[in-house]
Amino acid sequence: MTDSTSPAPSHKNNSVGTQNSQSDDTVIAQMCTLIDAIKTHNYAYYVLDNPKLEDSEYDQLRLSLIELEEAYPDLIQPDSPTNQVGDIPLSAFTQVVHDIPMLSLGNVFEYDDLREFMRRVNDRLSDAQQNPEYEMELKLDGLAVSLKYERGQLVQAVTRGDGRVGEDITQNTKTIRNLPLYLTDAKDLSLLEVRGEVLMPKAGFERLNRLAEENGEKVFANPRNAAAGSLRQLDPAVAASRPLAFYAYSVNQGLPETIDTQSVALAWLKDIGFSVSAVEVVDSPRAAQAYYESIIETRDELPFEIDGTVIKVNSLGLQQQLGFLSREPRWATAYKFPAETVMTRLNTIEWQVGRTGQLTPVGKLEPVKVGGVTVSNVTLHNFGEIQRLDVRAGDMVSVHRAGDVIPKVTRVWTDQRPEDSEPVTLPTNCPVCDSPVVLPDDEALARCTGGLFCPAQQQEALIHFVSRRAMDIDGLGERWLISFFEHGLVKTVADIYELHNHRDDLITYEKLGEKSVQNIIDAIEASKKTTLPRFIYALGIRGVGEGTAQNFAQQFGDLDSLMNADMEALIETPDVGTITAELTYEFFRAQHNIEVIDKLIKAGVHWDNVEQVAAGDLPLDGQTWVITGALDSMARDEAKAKLQALGAKVVGSVSAKTTALLAGDKAGSKLTKAEKLGVKVVSEDEFLGLVKS
Ligand code: IVH
Numbered sequence: 001m002t003d004s005t006s007p008a009p010s011h012k013n014n015s016v017g018t019q020n021s022q023s024d025d026t027v028i029a030q031m032c033t034l035i036d037a038i039k040t041h042n043y044a045y046y047v048l049d050n051p052k053l054e055d056s057e058y059d060q061l062r063l064s065l066i067e068l069e070e071a072y073p074d075l076i077q078p079d080s081p082t083n084q085v086g087d088i089p090l091s092a093f094t095q096v097v098h099d100i101p102m103l104s105l106g107n108v109f110e111y112d113d114l115r116e117f118m119r120r121v122n123d124r125l126s127d128a129q130q131n132p133e134y135e136m137e138l139k140l141d142g143l144a145v146s147l148k149y150e151r152g153q154l155v156q157a158v159t160r161g162d163g164r165v166g167e168d169i170t171q172n173t174k175t176i177r178n179l180p181l182y183l184t185d186a187k188d189l190s191l192l193e194v195r196g197e198v199l200m201p202k203a204g205f206e207r208l209n210r211l212a213e214e215n216g217e218k219v220f221a222n223p224r225n226a227a228a229g230s231l232r233q234l235d236p237a238v239a240a241s242r243p244l245a246f247y248a249y250s251v252n253q254g255l256p257e258t259i260d261t262q263s264v265a266l267a268w269l270k271d272i273g274f275s276v277s278a279v280e281v282v283d284s285p286r287a288a289q290a291y292y293e294s295i296i297e298t299r300d301e302l303p304f305e306i307d308g309t310v311i312k313v314n315s316l317g318l319q320q321q322l323g324f325l326s327r328e329p330r331w332a333t334a335y336k337f338p339a340e341t342v343m344t345r346l347n348t349i350e351w352q353v354g355r356t357g358q359l360t361p362v363g364k365l366e367p368v369k370v371g372g373v374t375v376s377n378v379t380l381h382n383f384g385e386i387q388r389l390d391v392r393a394g395d396m397v398s399v400h401r402a403g404d405v406i407p408k409v410t411r412v413w414t415d416q417r418p419e420d421s422e423p424v425t426l427p428t429n430c431p432v433c434d435s436p437v438v439l440p441d442d443e444a445l446a447r448c449t450g451g452l453f454c455p456a457q458q459q460e461a462l463i464h465f466v467s468r469r470a471m472d473i474d475g476l477g478e479r480w481l482i483s484f485f486e487h488g489l490v491k492t493v494a495d496i497y498e499l500h501n502h503r504d505d506l507i508t509y510e511k512l513g514e515k516s517v518q519n520i521i522d523a524i525e526a527s528k529k530t531t532l533p534r535f536i537y538a539l540g541i542r543g544v545g546e547g548t549a550q551n552f553a554q555q556f557g558d559l560d561s562l563m564n565a566d567m568e569a570l571i572e573t574p575d576v577g578t579i580t581a582e583l584t585y586e587f588f589r590a591q592h593n594i595e596v597i598d599k600l601i602k603a604g605v606h607w608d609n610v611e612q613v614a615a616g617d618l619p620l621d622g623q624t625w626v627i628t629g630a631l632d633s634m635a636r637d638e639a640k641a642k643l644q645a646l647g648a649k650v651v652g653s654v655s656a657k658t659t660a661l662l663a664g665d666k667a668g669s670k671l672t673k674a675e676k677l678g679v680k681v682v683s684e685d686e687f688l689g690l691v692k693s
Contacts, residue, residue: 027072031080034065038081051221052415054398055307056339059107092234093167099193100252102144102160103324105310106333114292114311115285117333121313124322124330131283132313135262136291138277139308139334140247142199142227145173147246149194149254152187154180159231163327169231173198175240180273192254194269196247200227201303204243221411223305245304248274261314277306281314292335299337300402308336341400341410344368348393349380349424351431355460356542357448359427359437361386363397363409371401378407382444383426390414392421432456452492452592459485461540465493469546470538471530475523483510493538494596496524497603528604532559533641535607539597541587543580550641551575552584558609563588563597574644618647624657625650628671629664631684636664642691654679662687 038061044052053061062082069076108114122130144160157173158166174181176198186192200208205223212219220226230242248269250262259265266276278295282288292309299306313319313331322330345366351359361380368375378399380386389412391397396416401407426446427437435450448454452461462481466473476496484490487509489502499506500521506512512520530538536559537549544552555573556562562584570581587593625648627636634642639662640650654661654673660682661667661674674681682690 024072024075027068027075028077031065031068031075031077034061034068035077035080037061038065042081045225051225052413054339054341054343056342059339093169093232095161095165096156096158096168097165098146098158098163101163102146102166102195103163103327103329106328107308107336108333109336109338111285111289114288114333114335117311118285118288121322121331125318129318132315132318133261134282134288135266135312135314136280136282136288137249137266137310137312138295138302138306139310139336140197140199140249140277141222141224141305141307142197142247143224143231144195145169145198145231145246146252147173147179147194147196149183149186149192150190152183152185152189152192154182167232171236172231172233172239173246175236175242176244176246178275179246183272185272186254189254193252194248194274195250195252196274197249198227198231198244198246199223199304200230200242200244202305203303208242246275247277249276249310255316260316262312262316262319263314265316288335296337306337308334310334338369338372340371340402341398342368342370343396343398343413346378346391346393346395346397346409349386349391351427353430353432353448353454353456353460355457355464355540357430357450357454357457358445359430359448360445361424363391365397365399368399370399370407373401375399375401375407378409380409383424383439383446384444386424392417392424394418394421430454430456451590458491462490462493462496464540465538466496466527470534470540471527472534473523473527475519480510480512480520492592492596492599494599494603497528497600497605499524528606530605530607532607532610535559535605536562539587539593542583544584545637546635547637547641547644548573548576548580550638550645553610554645557611559597563594620646620648620659623648623659625660625662626652626654626658626670626674627662627664629667631662631664633684633688639687646691 038058041051041053041058041061044050045058051058065080066082069080069082106117108117118131118134121132125132146158146160146166147154148156148158154174155170156168157170158168160166173179183192200223202223205220205226208226209219220229226242227244230239230244233239233242249266251265251269255265256268259268263279263281266279270276280291282291288311295306295309311333313322319329319331324330346363347366348364350362350364352362353359361383363378363380365376365378380389380391389409391409391412394417396413397409398411398413399407400410426439429435430437430448430450433448433450433454433456435448435454437446438449439446448457450457452458459482462485463478465471466476466478466481468474473496481490484499484506487505489499489505489509490496503517503521506517506520507514532553533546533550536544536552537546551574552562556565556569565585567581567585570576570584571578573581576584620643625643627639627643627650631639643650643662648659651658654670654677656677656679658674658677658679660680661670662682662684663671663674664684671681673679
């Protein structure tokens, strides 16, 4: 294969003794389709460093082909790529035949498969050799390189290539900073061959791509492609500027005879100057599983990407005895992580309407397993993101989900786009209430202008109103609330306090028992006694979070004064800018809001007014505070509002001018700095004492 666009090679059934039945033709056709797809991908991946598929899809293609070939061995095509490791070497570099072929590893993905692998090993060992020790390593996601040292001197570095012949990349390899060019401890060895992985650490990869983007150059799809592209640079000076690293994983020639296990071989490599990855020796499938799981846990903290672990029979003697099957060792396999990036089709884009009318595009996916869970929705954030990604309904997309992170679309495969696809446009009208949609110049989010006329906004406003930090009506869960809303029992937040007049409806609609209904009504009753900051926050005024609500309460003392405040007075409130002031002003000028507030108060919602303190009389007046670390008793925003209410200014960084640092759990560099500058450090307990008094 030389060109991804060249016509597909013609595949014929030239196996001997196979009947050319209809079903054979179908199988051959399936094989050929898979072979062509794999070859196209191989070329894009190995030669162009520009993959056309996610790895998981590629693995799937290979697996499908292998399964077909296993089921129909007579029909295996002569040019099947399953018998080849990589791809033809690039002609720009000198080709080198490996002394010992560089082979590949099989894969397992689950504990059962791992045990099956161990069982197969046992099958080939004598009774005395059963259940051997295994050694586990990280599966580094880079590219394999073989290094030769003569009398301690690095003389040659070769890529894996097709496993038999690779490319001489000695010059470029010499620029890798953690790779020893001379090994004092191996100066007496006529030949030492070390194999390992060249990779690009995550930080360096991000820096490189940022620079490329700034300069309008091609960005790399992932660190491995970036490493491969860097090693294939014809100009070693360019390679030298790339942040590469080398990690050794085997000695293939020249290992001292006294060393007879893989774990000791790696320890030796480390001693003589190589970087090696985290290694552990295990003696049972359970211990192997524990290592695998511990690596999944710490994976994000590693400076480089890995795509699994590798498990190897530790004894080099047993490795020799077990040997190879086709292109893979019988004594090792990769125990890979579930794919974190997979491809799927994005069927449609729906617009969801939030509490304050913001329209969020949500991609509806063909359900797909990624990072171990099935994902069928993905947020596209806003219209700008849709334009940045250039995503359309019907596109194939890559979906990435790592750890607990919300899944996101990381790539759109525009080359696989259906011909009749249309660019996404912003809806002109709200999908829920049909009011016009606006996209203000200075905002990323489009909004429905329907306000509380829009059912979606009404519903979200209700959920916000009862939430823990607002009116805290714990007994009235979101599910009931939505159901009451859908049945028309509650439309505005004021209707919540009328629910006690609808006991029978509650019992009928939701088949709630008397007791549950009473609990709900009691919880609603209990919520009537609240605080002014909570009430202001519960109103759901755009831009008014808990901190601002607290500041308003402090500034105005009672609700009437806040409702009647003009713009000037609103802006005088600490931390309130023009936009929030305007939104608040408008909120209290809308008749339906005034009506709802009146009804709430008439229903019995009440609070104690906040005692206002004249400026200059607050206990923390003139002080500057910084908050760091995690607080147990409240969110940082809340702590900030409390400090501000006492007159303190709260800023983001510690300096000599800082009065005090409120330090929660896991405080880091800010604490160190405060200690260095002699700034007072206040614990959460001390702070609670302060805000209470
Ligand atoms: S040992 C006989 N150990 O994975 C093959 N390989 O899928 C022995 N790889 O070509 C390979 N980390 O590029 C081995 N700790 C590790 C590895 C590792 C990454 C790569 C290597 C190999 C590929 C096979």
